[in-house]
Amino acid sequence: MRDSPKLLQIWERLRSECTLAVEPDHPYLLTPPNALISKNGRLTAIFLISHDKLEYIEQLLVRLAISKLALPRHMHCVLITMLDSERAQNVWDIVRPHFHRIENYEDLAKSRSSLATTLLADWAVSSSNQDSQNYLAKMSHCAFARSHILLDEMLKQEERYTRRSPLYALKQLERSGNYKRVTERSWLDNGDHRAGILRHEQGFGVDAIQFRKDGGIAQLRSHCASAVRWEYMLDNGVPYQNSGAGLVQGIIVNRFPTFKGDPWKPARAAAFMGCALFMAKPHDELAQTLVHVNSQAQRPENSRRRR
């Protein structure tokens, strides 16, 4: 998809007209927009979609939700579809309320007018949207504060690698009796086909990842996406917290994945999505850590300034 000549042509034109970052490397985002463009104080996030299956549309919406929390509120979100008109219509029907604008990439490539002017156009925020903007600011504030608390908790762990199996540690937790397996919440397809995760009686979730030697980020991304779906629901492009949300999803791992140039980015970005990574250890220690981290993560609510 990313090698499409028409898409490359769009990027080249944008690069000459404004500031462009393709596949941006944002410190808090494991699932960023496909590109960010800006000029003179205006900012637009560009998302691409090339499949119309619900699974892909849901991934797109999760990316949108978390990007809205991590990026400035005045940012506009544009979806560029790389689909034929019939399949584009399927996507359009579901995602239309969440994006400021939806474009087809062939139309954009053919357009003779300035792409930056088109994509950075000023969409005025109506007064009815002001409340949702304020809500978004509050959610964003909490997500940043919680991510820092969780990151500090993760940095306290002395071990960075273990031979213990995360999946075995998860089974031990399940046998302890305080957890039950629940079906994962899905935004678009009711989640019937999903395996589900363990949920503690206090509400927080636990999952496990056995990271492959060559992998890491992709595995982490899909687990964290499930935490976002659990915590938020998307309404007119604004991620609203579900009742009882704000709880951390613990992920038991065999090692901490790293990222070139920013070793702690995977942990920081996972924390921004409401997840904390823990090395596989005996289940009683793990249980204590999970309860402790969840109590710490409630602190952002208390620390918020009120005026």
Place this chain on the structure above:
Amino acid sequence: MTRRRIETLKVLVDGSIVSTHAIHPYVISEFDLVHEARRVPQLPRRYLLQVLHATRALDSYLSAFNNLHGLAPHARALGQYLTALANHTHAALSHLSELDRLRFQRTIANIRNRFMHEAGAFPVREAEVENLLAEMDALLSLVVTL
């Protein structure tokens, strides 16, 4: 700092209120200098240069950001910029939480002050520099959302 990270920070700066400030082009060029410093062959000097240029980019950005919002016009240090962002009364601007202020003071200001002001102090390992620069990126990415 990777090229993609530099490009991302430039987009965020260009898409923020600071794009209207006279310092804007200099902030952008400091990011390029962070990336160019990777060619310096002596590791301690490379690390120090990276910290220096990232510091100038971040501090200039925060100074301009605060200035445009009428906050702490006489502030000249990261700690003062952070305090102003946490304690201001500007109606249209969110606050930096107290937890975040304390955290960035600890993870950025306290560490880099030693490298910037103490003779003979250099970052020793690449990971040390990467983590410091990443914290500075994280702070800038947060401030643009306030």
